[in-house]
Amino acid sequence: MSGTIFFNAIHAPVGAHSSLTLGCKGRLGGLGRELGNPARKNLFIGLENPKGYFEALPFWEGGTDESLRFDHMKEKTEEIQLPLRPFADSAISREFSVGRDIWTAGDFRMEILSPVLPAPDPAKAGYEAQKFAYCPAVLVEITVDNTKCDHARRAFFGYETDGLDGVFQSQYPIGVVNGRATALFTDDPNAIAGCGFSGQDILLQKCIPNLRFGLGTCGMLMFTAKPGEKAVFHMVAAFFREGLVTTGLECSYWYARFFKGLNDVGAYALANFELYRNAILDNAAKFDSPNLNDAQRFQIAHSIASYYNSTQLLDLAGKPLWIVHEGEYRMMNTFDLVVDQLFFEMKMNPWTVRSELELFVDRYSYVDQVHAPGDANTLYPGGLSFNHDVGCRNAFAAPGRSAYECDDKPGCFSHMTHEQLVNWILSAATYTHQTGDNPWGDVPERCFDSMLNRDAADPADRNGVMDLDSSRTVSSSEITTYDSLDASLGQARANAYLVLKSFASYLALVDLIPANRRAEAMKQAHLAADSLVAAFKKNGFIPAILDGSCDSHIIPAIEGLIFPWILGKWDLMKEFLGLLDALKGHFTSIMESGECLYADGGWKLSSSADNSWLSKIYLNQFIARKLLGVNAAYTGVSADEAHRAWLLKKENLEYAWSDQMTSGVAKGSKYYPRGVTSILWTLE
C-alpha cells in the first residue's frame, strides 16, 4: 500500500465501546474500554529470533524500570543486552482491509479479525445470534513458520494495562486479565500466560511460578512453535464492564445479558473462532466494489473500523438503546453524526436508526418558540425539535436537553434546533422508506408544522428558508453542525447547506404526513428550491448564507441532495431541474476555480476556512459524481489519494480515522466514527 503502514487502526466489537488499537510506532495503542483515544500503552507482539533474542512489532517504547519504584535503592549492576528488539521496518508488511489487519514480519504472521458485523435487532434476533454478534471480543490468529528452525521458538502477544486494577493470570481459559475490564485469552493448551512489569520481564522470566507476579502492569500470552512446524495459535482480546454503567438513564451493557464477565467472553469467542472468521469475511465483501480505487478501499476500511469503537448497545431495564459515541468527544448519538452514519446503519442494521430516533422523540425533543434575529422579546409559535445529542461519556443528559447545547450562547455550543429537526425528518424518512416500518405517529406532521413556523411567522412570508431562531437561543442564534468550520458559516438562518436539507425534508415529509397536507409540503420544497436558484442566479454561485452576509463558497451546499436519491424520490427532481443546474453550477464553479481544493488535490469544504471534514468530503464526492454527474480530475482518484495521505500524515497516525483536518492535519474530531459516509462509494 501507499504511505506508511504504521498507522493506528481500531479493532472493535459491536456495541461494546471498546477496542484493540494498534499500528502506530511507540506507546500509542492498546486495549481500551470506553475511550475517545487509543489507550496509549505498550503492546509486545512478536517472535523469538533463531538467535535467541525477541523481535517485536514496534508498538512499544522502552519506558522505565517500574521495579525501581518498589526498590529504589536497587543498583543496576547489569544491563541485559536488548533482549527485545523491533523487527526491522523493511521486514514488516501489513494488509489492512475491512475486518482484517494482517501483519507479517519474517516467520511471524498476525491476523486480526475485527468483528465488523451487523448488530442484530434484539426484538427479532434469537439469543444465540445476539450472543454471537454482541460478544465483546476481537480475534487474533498468530502463525509462526518454524519449518526452517531446528529448535522451538516462542511467539508472544502482550499488553500494558491501564495500571488501575491488577493483572491476574487466568486458567480457564488461559489468559491474562486486567481487573474486570480487559483481557487476553487463548485456547492453545500449551500457551503460557504471564504477568510482569514489562514485556521484557515476562519474556525473560525463566521461573514459571513468577509469571503470576502481581505488581506489574503488563500481561502476555506466549505460544511455543515446535522445531520444524508451522504453528497456528488463536487468541482473543476481551472487554467488559458490568453492572450499571450510565447516569441520567441507568443502563447496563446489552452484552451483559449473555456473558458474566471476561472469562466467559473469552471462552465463547475462542470456541466460535472459525464462525467469526467466516462471518467477518462474508460481511467484509459487502464493502467492496470493482469501481473502488485503493485509496478509497483504505478509507472505507479505516472509517468503518473507527466507527465500531464508538458503538455502544445499552440495556435500559430490558429495552435496547443504540448509542454511538462521538469519537474523541464521546457525546452520545450526536444527531449531526447520526444522520451521516445513517447510510451505514441502514445497510447494516436499520433497527439502530429507529432506536436512535425513538430516543430523540421520547426524551430528547422539545417544543420551543421562535424569534426574529435581534428581537428576542417578540416570540412566535415554534414547534417540535430535537436535541443535538443525548448525553456525553455515559452520562445521559436531562430530558429535552443535550450535553452540548447552551442557552443564550453565541457561536459554538449554541442550539441546533432547525438542523436537528431536518436531521430527524430525513433519518426517519430514510428508515421508513427502506424498511416499510412507520412507527412515527404524528411526529412527522408536528415536525412539518415546526418547519413552517421556523420559515416565517406569517405564512405569506415563507420562502422555504429558515428565518427564525429558537427561543432557547435567547439573544443569540442557532448554529449548524458546521459550527466549527467557519465562524461566519455557523449561522443556521438562511444557511445554504441547511436550505437544501430543508428542501429535502419537505420532499421527505410528503410520504409521512397526512395526504391533505402534501401539497403544502411540495410548495415549501419549491420555495426552498427557488430560494437557492435565485441566490445562484444572483451570484453565479450559492453563497454560504443566502442573504449574502457570508459569501464563502462551500461544498456542502450540495450535501442535502443525497436525500431525494436515498429516499427513492429522484424522479421528483424532474420538477427541480433548475435546482439541479444551480447545484451543479455552484459546485463546478467553486471547484474549478480551485478555491475549494488544497494543493494536493484534497477537498476544502469552504473557500474561507482551512478546516475540512473527511466524512463530509466523502458524502459530497458521492453526490458530485453520482447525482450531479461531475467527472473531473477533482472528483477522481487524486482527491482520494490526497485524503488517504492526510490520514497517513505523521500527526494523524495515532488517531486512526479522524474527521476535521486543517491542511490535512487532524485538529479536532479525532478517533471518530462519522467516516462511514465512505460506504456510499460502493454504490457508484
Add this chain to the structure above:
Amino acid sequence: MSGTIFFNAIHAPVGAHSSLTLGCKGRLGGLGRELGNPARKNLFIGLENPKGYFEALPFWEGGTDESLRFDHMKEKTEEIQLPLRPFADSAISREFSVGRDIWTAGDFRMEILSPVLPAPDPAKAGYEAQKFAYCPAVLVEITVDNTKCDHARRAFFGYETDGLDGVFQSQYPIGVVNGRATALFTDDPNAIAGCGFSGQDILLQKCIPNLRFGLGTCGMLMFTAKPGEKAVFHMVAAFFREGLVTTGLECSYWYARFFKGLNDVGAYALANFELYRNAILDNAAKFDSPNLNDAQRFQIAHSIASYYNSTQLLDLAGKPLWIVHEGEYRMMNTFDLVVDQLFFEMKMNPWTVRSELELFVDRYSYVDQVHAPGDANTLYPGGLSFNHDVGCRNAFAAPGRSAYECDDKPGCFSHMTHEQLVNWILSAATYTHQTGDNPWGDVPERCFDSMLNRDAADPADRNGVMDLDSSRTVSSSEITTYDSLDASLGQARANAYLVLKSFASYLALVDLIPANRRAEAMKQAHLAADSLVAAFKKNGFIPAILDGSCDSHIIPAIEGLIFPWILGKWDLMKEFLGLLDALKGHFTSIMESGECLYADGGWKLSSSADNSWLSKIYLNQFIARKLLGVNAAYTGVSADEAHRAWLLKKENLEYAWSDQMTSGVAKGSKYYPRGVTSILWTLE
C-alpha cells in the same frame, strides 16, 4: 502549626478505598477512588469576594481552555480579568487534627469531617450501625460570615473529575455526579449544582440551564449566603463502585449491601450529618493524650488519615474480607504492614485482624521445605508459613501465592517465609490475648513446628535463630520487610531484627500451643535471647546479621520487644534481663554515637543506609522510651519535630503521609497506611 499548612491530607471513609485529598497547592488533590496517589485534579473551593470576583483556596492550576478541543478555530477575543483568584497565603489558616481539617480564609470557613471511625464487626453489628460506619462519604461543612456584607455572596466547592465518565447534575439530592464513581451532594435546598469545563466556567455561567452542560469534566456546588447572615452549608463527597470489583476472588464492596449508588450514599450521609460529627469527634478523643507534643499530634492525625484511604471492606459472597491496600503500591494486606497496623486495628476493630489472619490461613499459606545456604539440593522438612500479601490492586493472588514473592529471585521480590510466619504468630497471639477469642485450632502449633524446622534440621543445632531458607527461594534466600532498607540487611537468616521477633513469637506461642510443648517454646525463646546477648557481648552492639556478615547498626534490632509487652508478658521478661540489657546497650550505643541520627535529629534506621521509615521509627521510639526506659535528647521532641519537618518537605507534600525517607525525602512507600504505629504514643 509549624511548617507549611499546604500539605495534602487524606479524608477517607472506612473500607471504601477512596478519598477526598487536599491541601497541596496546585492540581494535586481531588476525589480519588481506588488510587495509590492523590487524584491530581483541580479543586475549586472558596467564596465570592465583596468586590465581585471569586477567591479560592489554592488547590488548582489555571490549566488550558478545554473548549478549544471542540472549537479549535475559536479565537480568544477577550480575556476575562482573573475571575478566580487564590486567597492570599497570609489570609489562610488551617487546623488539622484526627477526624478534622478546618480551613479559614477571610469570611470563608470549611470544616472537613473525616470519618475516622471504627469498622463494626459484620458478624455482630446491626444493619443500621454498619450502614452508618460503612457509608462511603466524607462530610464537609462550609460557613460564610456575610454579616458585614450588604449583598449576597456565593461560596463554592467544585472538583475536576477523572475525565472518563461524564459529569451529571443530580436533583435528589442536589449534586454533581461523575459517572458512577464520585459525587458531591448537598442538602441546602437553595444550592445550585453546575457542570462545566472548569471552575471558572461554572462560576461565571449566568444562564442556569447551561449549568447542565455535559462536555466538561468539572462539577461544582454553589451556595448563597444572604446579605448580613452567617450561613452554614452541609455537603458530602461520595464514592461508589458497584458490582464485582476484584479478580481471583470475586468480591463486591461491603457498602453495596446498604447503598444502591452515589445518590443513596449522599442522601444518607447528609441526613446523618450531626450524628457523624459527634461520632467523629468522640472517636478522635481516643487519639489524644496530655503527653503528646504538637509534632506527635500532627503525625498521629496524618498517619491515621492516610491509613483510611487504603482500607477496603469486601463482600465475598456474604463473607466480609478486610483489606488494607499498601499505599502507592496497592498490594493487599501486605503482612509486614498488617503486623504494624495491628496496634491500631486492635484498638479500633479487632475483628479486622481476625479477618486478615483467617484469609492468610485459608488461602495465603503454604507448606514448604527448607535448605541451608548455598545447598538448594539438600532439602529438609519445612512447615507452614504465610504469603507476603494476598494480591495487588484488587487482584487476589492465586492460592498460596502472593503478588510480590518470586521464586529463585535474589533480593527484592524474594520470599519472606520466616518473617511472615512470625508475623502471623505475633498477630494471632495479640488478637487472642486482647479479645479472648481463639479461633486458630492447630495453626499455632503448626507454626511452632515450622519455626523449629527453620532454626536447624537437627534439634541439637538449634539456637533460636532462623538458619534455613524456604525451598521456594531455590538458589536464592529469604528476605525481610527491610528488603529495600539496605541490601546487606535484606537477608532473613540470622537477621537481628528477625531474631528478636522470633524470640517474641516463642513467648507468644506459649499461650497458643498445647501445654506439653510450652517448655519447648520457652527453651527456644531462651536460645534466641542467648544468641542476641552473645552477639552483643562479642561486638558491643548487635550486628544487623548476627553471624557478622553485615555489621550495620540498626535500630530495628529492638523492634520485636513490643510484643512481650503488648501480649501482657512483660513479667516474663524478668527471665530475660540479659536480653533487655543487650537491647538497651545496643540501642543507646548506636544512638549516642550519632550513627543512627540525621543532622536534624531525625532517626536513621540503619547506620549504613540513607533510607529511614517513619512507621518503624514511631514504633521504635515507643519501645525505646516506654520499654527500655531511654529518655535522652534523641528520644525527645527534637526527633518528632524533625520527622514532622520531613513530612512537610516540599517534595513530600503531595503524598500525605509517606514512609520511606531518604534524607527526609519520600522515595518510596508514599501515600501509605503503615504510619498508624504512631498511636502507640498515646499509651506512654
